[in-house]
Amino acid sequence: MGNDGGSIPDRRDLVKTKAKAEQADKQNQILAKWFYCALSKKPLQDPVVSCELGKLYNKDAIVEYLLDKTVYGDGARICGHVKSLKDVTQLRLTHNPAPPVANSDKPQAAYVCPLTLKEMNGALPFVYLSTCGCVFSAAGLRAIATPAENTPPSGSNSPPASKSTYSCPQCSKPYDRLTDVRTLNPMPEEEAGMREVMEEEAAPKTNATMATLTRKVALSLAEEEQKRKGKMTEAVASLYAPKNNSSNKKETFMTRGTFTRYA
Ligand SMILES: [Zn+2]
CATH class of the missing domain: 3.30.40 (Herpes Virus-1)
Structure with missing residues (x-):
């Protein structure tokens, strides 16, 4: 039952045990990160890929995830930032x-x-x-x-590296x-920094694309408008074109043929 005199754990023992448990837990977390796929939790196996946050995955797990986002329950939490295979780099390990080593505990x-x-x-x-x-x-x-x-080949126009x-x-x-x-x-702090870079890189890309699209749409609309106006002006002008102006070389459907008829 304990408490019988000889086996009362004192505070120091408790702290030691707790520290040991924490140490073991930390060790397990490290193992999980460096030896197992962050997504499938299976041992890392070639080909291995990494994302912009430096996590390690088996490539087949990422492919599976991209094909079906629900295949790993917490996939979105782990690699929601991976939208396509372009977002991961295949590692050369x-x-x-x-x-x-036989009988090693590590x-x-x-x-x-x-x-x-x-x-x-x-x-x-x-x-x-x-x-x-x-x-x-x-x-x-x-x-x-x-x-x-650092020097580009002679005759090359490319800027120096x-x-x-x-x-x-x-x-x-x-x-x-x-x-x-x-x-x-x-480490968590560095990961936060990498996440910031990743998000910053993604943001201007999206904005730039949007800006380009908006500009393109605006331009084509303006062009359309211009064309429409141009046509109108031409048509309107042709209606009011002086009929007996032989020096006017511009024929329209209203004047075409009139000179041959009345000349
Ligand atoms: Zn290399």
């Missing part, structure tokens, strides 16, 4: 070359940074490039990042260091 990371071979297990920040999908540890990419060739244009260390595709590096599974 590097498989962990280390042999499986799951072994399936992927590593190709630059540092550090495991992608949530212990270190990892990023992907939205331009090519290559995945690196943030530190590895920072250490090796090289600006892209901007200062923030770098080459992907894995596939050499240029990327913008300021806008194309996305953190995988960011």
